[in-house]
Amino acid sequence: MFKIYLRVIGLLAPEKGLAATLAIANLALAGVFFLEPWLFGRVVDALAGTERHDAWRLIGLWAAVGFGGVIASVWVSLYADRLAHRRRLAAIASYFEHAIALPLSFHGEHHTGRLLRIMHGGASNLFGLWLGFFREHLATLLAILVMVPLALTINWKLALLMIGLMVSFAVFNAIAMRRTHKAQGEVEELHHAISERAGDVFGNVSVVQSFTRLSSEVAHVRGMMSRVLAAQYPVLRGWAVLSVLNRAASTLTIIAIFALGASLNAKGEVTVGQIVSFVGFAMMLIGRLEQFAGFISGLFFQTHSLNDFFRVLDTRLANVDKPGAPDLVAPRGEVAFENVSFGYDPAQPALRNLSFRVRAGGTVALVGPTGAGKTTALSLLYRAYDPSEGRITVDGVDIRDVGIDSLRRNISVVFQDPGLFYRSIADNLRIGKPDATDADIEAAARAAEAHRFVSAKPDGYATLVAERGRSLSGGERQRLAIARAMLKDAPILILDEATSALDNATEARIQRALGALTKNRTTFVIAHRLTTVRNADLILVLKDGELVEQGRYAELVAQGGLFAELDGQGRFVEDAVDDGSEEPAVLEARAA
Numbered sequence: 001m002f003k004i005y006l007r008v009i010g011l012l013a014p015e016k017g018l019a020a021t022l023a024i025a026n027l028a029l030a031g032v033f034f035l036e037p038w039l040f041g042r043v044v045d046a047l048a049g050t051e052r053h054d055a056w057r058l059i060g061l062w063a064a065v066g067f068g069g070v071i072a073s074v075w076v077s078l079y080a081d082r083l084a085h086r087r088r089l090a091a092i093a094s095y096f097e098h099a100i101a102l103p104l105s106f107h108g109e110h111h112t113g114r115l116l117r118i119m120h121g122g123a124s125n126l127f128g129l130w131l132g133f134f135r136e137h138l139a140t141l142l143a144i145l146v147m148v149p150l151a152l153t154i155n156w157k158l159a160l161l162m163i164g165l166m167v168s169f170a171v172f173n174a175i176a177m178r179r180t181h182k183a184q185g186e187v188e189e190l191h192h193a194i195s196e197r198a199g200d201v202f203g204n205v206s207v208v209q210s211f212t213r214l215s216s217e218v219a220h221v222r223g224m225m226s227r228v229l230a231a232q233y234p235v236l237r238g239w240a241v242l243s244v245l246n247r248a249a250s251t252l253t254i255i256a257i258f259a260l261g262a263s264l265n266a267k268g269e270v271t272v273g274q275i276v277s278f279v280g281f282a283m284m285l286i287g288r289l290e291q292f293a294g295f296i297s298g299l300f301f302q303t304h305s306l307n308d309f310f311r312v313l314d315t316r317l318a319n320v321d322k323p324g325a326p327d328l329v330a331p332r333g334e335v336a337f338e339n340v341s342f343g344y345d346p347a348q349p350a351l352r353n354l355s356f357r358v359r360a361g362g363t364v365a366l367v368g369p370t371g372a373g374k375t376t377a378l379s380l381l382y383r384a385y386d387p388s389e390g391r392i393t394v395d396g397v398d399i400r401d402v403g404i405d406s407l408r409r410n411i412s413v414v415f416q417d418p419g420l421f422y423r424s425i426a427d428n429l430r431i432g433k434p435d436a437t438d439a440d441i442e443a444a445a446r447a448a449e450a451h452r453f454v455s456a457k458p459d460g461y462a463t464l465v466a467e468r469g470r471s472l473s474g475g476e477r478q479r480l481a482i483a484r485a486m487l488k489d490a491p492i493l494i495l496d497e498a499t500s501a502l503d504n505a506t507e508a509r510i511q512r513a514l515g516a517l518t519k520n521r522t523t524f525v526i527a528h529r530l531t532t533v534r535n536a537d538l539i540l541v542l543k544d545g546e547l548v549e550q551g552r553y554a555e556l557v558a559q560g561g562l563f564a565e566l567d568g569q570g571r572f573v574e575d576a577v578d579d580g581s582e583e584p585a586v587l588e589a590r591a592a
């Protein structure tokens with residue numbers, strides 16, 4: 001727990017000058033508040049004596065100390081608040097930056113709902129601890145460190161009772177923590193699971209509604225909440241018992257101080273006045289100890305959440321650049337896979353020993369039954385994952401030896417799932433080219449047959465696309481994904497069933513644009529069109545993660561293997577006739 005606390009405080013390092021000033025100023029302020037009662041006593045003494053002008057001097061000093069203390073407190077709390085807010089946002093930013101760069105395998109295992117909860121929960125706990133650090137943790141610790149030796153010098157026998165109290169606090173806390181640590185971990189895990197479940201249901205709300213699963217989903221979440229309470233109650237009970245024990249120990253200590261004081265008084269070792277002042281002192285120390293116990297219990301309840309936060313930050317990025325890796329600049333686009341194997345689960349390879357080579361500007365069609373590994377093979381090319389064996393080269397250079405960003409800048413992908421953002425249509429297209437002008441965007445949309453439907457929307461290119469593109473038809477989503485890839489204008493293109501959701505006529509028109517797009521670009525296409533397969537320079541036939549055949553269309557048909565079988569089954573769709581028509585919007589624009 002203390003390691004985590006130190007790490008939390010360590011996150012203030014980027015502003016360590018200000019953080020240290022604030023912490024010291026807070027300590028000084030705690031000291032100033034001790035000064036006031038002392039000055040009060042001095043003033044009373046001065047007024048009672050003859051040195052009345054001294055009293056005025058002291059009153060002036062008292063006013064200056066009091067007023068200065070108030071102003072300094074305002075300054076400290078204002079700057080401490082600002083600093084804590086700034087660092088909280090900085091922590092969220094670094095979490096976000098790190099988490100989105102983590103490998104897809106990590107995102108496969110961690111639901112967005114969980115990652116968001118960890119981000120917000122962790123950041124607000126950091127915030128609370130930082131404020132506590134500036135406002136009371138240090139002052140409490142310092143007060144305890146100063147008061148204990150002071151108590152020993154006043155009367156060591158009475159002080160031993162105080163030390164006994166501190167030890168009992170420490171023991172009770174340790175027992176409570178040991179007994180409840182695991183259960184609190186379960187509580188935290190259940191809270192994550194609730195966020196995960198809720199996020200998942202929000203993301204699939206149309207399915208939930210159409211399958212009339214509303215009440216069962218609510219019942220499930222309520223069931224999880226009952227489990228949270230069942231796990232949380234024993235923890236709360238443990239800590240309630242602890243606070244009662246702490247209280248009882250404090251009361252017993254005060255009584256014991258009186259009792260021991262009385263017996264020492266009987267022996268003439270202490271005066272009644274000394275006992276009374278020691279009790280007053282002991283009460284102050286007990287107050288500080290209780291504050292410290294509160295800090296420990298607060299930290300205890302935040303530990304799991306902070307641990308989860310740091311665990312994400314500590315997850316290593318898989319595809320990091322090798323030191324000094326050069327950028328891949330303007331590649332010609334010759335691509336080779338050399339004995340590439342890969343498995344999402346190392347025990348179950350999704351690709352085995354895949355080897356092929358395509359010339360720059362050539363077109364490769366990947367075909368094969370569903371689940372054969374076509375998408376997986378292409379995802380290795382832009383390093384969504386790295387092969388477990390073998391290597392992939394672009395222009396003869398291993399793609400692991402170049403800057404990953406530069407590699408990805410040179411590859412445009414039209415994903416099977418278009419992956420649209422909850423942003424305007426224009427912003428969705430700008431993902432392909434951030435500095436695209438409105439004219440660029442419109443030209444790409446026209447080429448991808450998207451301009452007409454976009455113009456028909458009330459806000460045109462400013463229309464907000466619903467989460468995951470839910471407000472658009474499947475075909476509209478695909479056309480935006482194609483336009484986005486066109487804007488990117490990269491020398492290597494991956495089309496993963498890019499036009500599968502389009503009607504024949506639209507697809508035929510897009511094929512013209514795609515034909516222009518693929519010219520002089522190395523293109524990988526997971527294809528369902530006969531023309532695409534026929535015109536490909538190389539067809540790769542995959543089955544169960546293995547390359548079973550490769551060659552050109554005529555060769556593969558002549559071979560009479562799997563490809564010929566798929567072809568014979570009418571697996572590839574004949575092209576619709578391109579009637580040479582243009583998008584109506586284009587025609588309208590011309591007519592105007």
Ligand SMILES: Nc1ncnc2c1ncn2[C@@H]1O[C@H](COP(=O)(O)OP(=O)(O)OP(=O)(O)O)[C@@H](O)[C@H]1O
Pocket residue numbers: 108344345350368369370371372373374375376377416
């Ligand atoms: N992220 C993932 N994690 C674990 N397994 C995966 C993942 N993605 C795909 N798989 C598995 O890997 C295998 C190959 O999947 P892949 O998507 O590459 O097939 P495909 O040939 O593109 O199929 P389709 O034609 O249906 O799109 C499948 O068994 C699939 O279940």
